[in-house]
């Protein structure tokens with residue numbers, strides 16, 4: 168039997184419709200949610216994501232501003248802009264699109280953003296708060312995965328969850344969110360011995376390893392929920408060369424898994440949706456602080 172598709176486009180549309188209603192409410196209290204997106208350099212994929220973030224804000228009724236810098240920009244210019252935005256009460260969310268050009272120290276830039284406006288959830292304090300179960304902005308991709316699991320009625324509490332990948336953006340926060348939701352979590356990565364022994368016992372398998380179609384049907388437990396966070400191009404010489412694909416070999420895994428996310432149309436759209444949700448939450452917190 169073929170796996171149930173966990174449709175990120177459909178869920179995104181539902182969540183964004185709800186967000187638009189909540190945006191109206193906070194605007195009626197005199198606060199218009201505002202996201203600022205900073206893009207440095209000319210990475211074509213980043214340009215598309217930034218455009219989609221700005222368009223997503225507009226569609227949800229939020230304000231957005233973008234600042235574009237050339238690839239050879241002195242990091243100080245960006246840090247100065249962040250300081251200015253931190254002090255601007257009309258701004259609720261600030262994000263710097265990743266990756267940054269090599270002259271930037273990524274950590275320095277991410278830590279410069281006020282914790283209260285860190286809607287990407289990458290600031291060390293937000294990560295620490297998340298790890299302790301305190302109120303925090305959750306990183307958008309793992310947050311989107313949790314929404315997909317919930318919408319797909321996948322039981323997380325008590326499940327054996329395996330996360331492949333240990334990045335700060337996906338793997339580590341993903342493991343924290345799953346742990347908090349009651350899963351028993353194993354984090355695997357490039358140095359893991361006998362990866363398949365881990366993946367084969369996962370009720371929930373989250374794959375963020377960055378290798379095209381790496382997880383095949385024989386590595387998956389029958390009935391498992393398989394969440395593909397990868398975004399790659401199909402390598403030369405294979406059918407559909409150059410087309411977008413995930414880290415999961417969809418064709419073989421769909422016949423084994425119980426539920427699966429496609430690429431495109433699975434986790435990706437949820438990333439921007441959860442960014443909008445975090446921006447709204449930041450604006451709601453600002454309204455509370457203002458007592459309106």
Ligand SMILES: Nc1nc2c(c(=O)[nH]1)N[C@@H](CN(C=O)c1ccc(C(=O)N[C@@H](CCC(=O)O)C(=O)O)cc1)CN2
Pocket residue numbers: 216262263264265266287307308398411430431432433434435436437438439
């Ligand atoms: N500051 C940040 N930088 C980056 C993040 C992030 O969350 N914050 N994540 C990624 C890029 N990203 C958003 O920024 C992102 C990636 C993919 C998608 C998406 O919708 N993908 C589509 C396919 C898109 C295509 O056709 O190329 C899908 O999977 O259906 C949205 C956002 C790295 N940088």
Ligand SMILES: [Mg+2]
Pocket residue numbers: 308438
């Ligand atoms: Mg992402």
